[in-house]
Amino acid sequence: MKPISFSDLENKVCVITGGAGVIGVEMVKAMASVGVKIAIVDINKDVAMKVAAELSKESGSIVIGVEANVLDKSSLENAKTIINEQLGDIDMLINGAGGNHPTATTKVEQMDESSIDNLEDTFYGLEMDGFDKVFALNFKGTLLPTMVFTKDMLKNKKGAVLNISSMNSYKPLTKIPAYSAAKASVNNFTEWIAVHLAKVGIRVNAIAPGFFITNQNRFLVMDEKTGNFSPRGQKIVDNTPMGKFGEPEDLQGTTLFLLSDISSFITGIVIPVDGGYSAFGGV
Template identity: 55%
Template sequence: MNTIEHKVVVITGGGGVLCSTMASQLAGLGAKVAILDLKKENAEQVAKAIRQKGGQAIGVEANVLDKKSLLAAHAEVNTQLGPCDILVNGAGGNHPKGTTSKPYFDPNDLESTEELTTFFDLDPEGIKFVFDLNFIGTLLPCQIFAQDMVTRQAGIIVNISSMNAFTPLTKIPAYSGAKAAISNFTQWLAVHFSKVGIRVNAMAPGFFLTEQNRRLLTEESGDLTARGNTIIDHTPMSRFGTPEDLLGTLEWLCGDGSAFVTGVTIPIDGGFSAFSGV
């Protein structure tokens, strides 16, 4: 039995590569999907593609860091599709100002004439941007859309963590810390909502090629960068993930097959988080 059919699904960051694929999958299962994105045209493009395949979808402009924007989006979703049954918090990302130039600190870098960002040069505003986008950008949509679930004592929230929440990656302390916060928040919210029929879980993708990280992991020629090679060497399945690799776990978490599962973060990373490097 398809337990997702006719459910209203809200996906933040829905204009991106990974979340648009998730939106299309859930719409294909009969869900009514609201694609929320900071850029209205991106959201509507995804929704249009779903409608052309016979699915139900709307594109909605929303800023996950602005409560007024989310309230407006909530009103639009309720009017056009109905109250939210499933919330997927897909909005997130990193920022160069929260990233060091090198994986390891070298005292000589303090005297270097190169344009380097050491730990001591990290911009607090860049760190704050990354934490806000990932953590606050997950918390606020939960505050707005989970109110629909509380009134009916039923609902599902799926957050997007990362495998670097388990073990932080070099160079990106802000992003690693922010995703660890999402895993922790997932546990907290799962307990908090446990008496009102709302399940809260998270998916932790490993390395997936997206527009955000493509230049970090691949050269113009398509060959892997040094960091890309390191990642593949430490991924037992020896490849990057594809958006489709997320769909089985997503469908399971959104359906009744996971009815007794709440508060977990599931790695989808080809074994990266399980590998010691030896």
């Protein structure tokens, strides 16, 4: 019996959207450590190329940066052409692009009688433009890259897709309705597309991170003046049995597991990586 390892991933080609973000970088590092050739796709070409160059130098693996807008199919198709020319056929895809924004966030967690006279701080004051942008980035920004970057997998009858969901998909947090709804849609899409592609050799799974401090949520969970947790951030820690926020590298093992042939009979699942948050009833 051969020892279990991630050796099957060596020289495979993976595209990761959002790969220049806090969480994406740690996923790239994990893949680079086992010899995966990686294309970081980002709307900001300079950022993608800078991060790719840094990670390539650090790991000794092949990492390139490619410009694309995850909400523009033609942009993604152009990126695929570049990736194919530089790295070859695409074997794996991580849909990591996403995030929240203040324009899709209510100012109050729950309404009370006093809120009725100040509706702009509540659900009723949400601007649809902000809501639409956050929902599209997280859901459509998962659907379109899947539509484009899995074409080589179809041809080769083998591949793996990893979507990035959130614990918000199961237990929606107050204040962020667009993000929560979009991540719930990502879970549903993960199951749907996994069934759709199961007989053509493409597996599709997802990771649901618990609470990690990222550039998109820092304004909600940290107090900029003191550097301590905001009341909301402290509430999150208090309701996470391990008593802390996750570190981005905590996602590395699950990432490699779901991409590797070690999990060859696993498709259509969402794995929480959440410090026990999903198991805790609050008491």
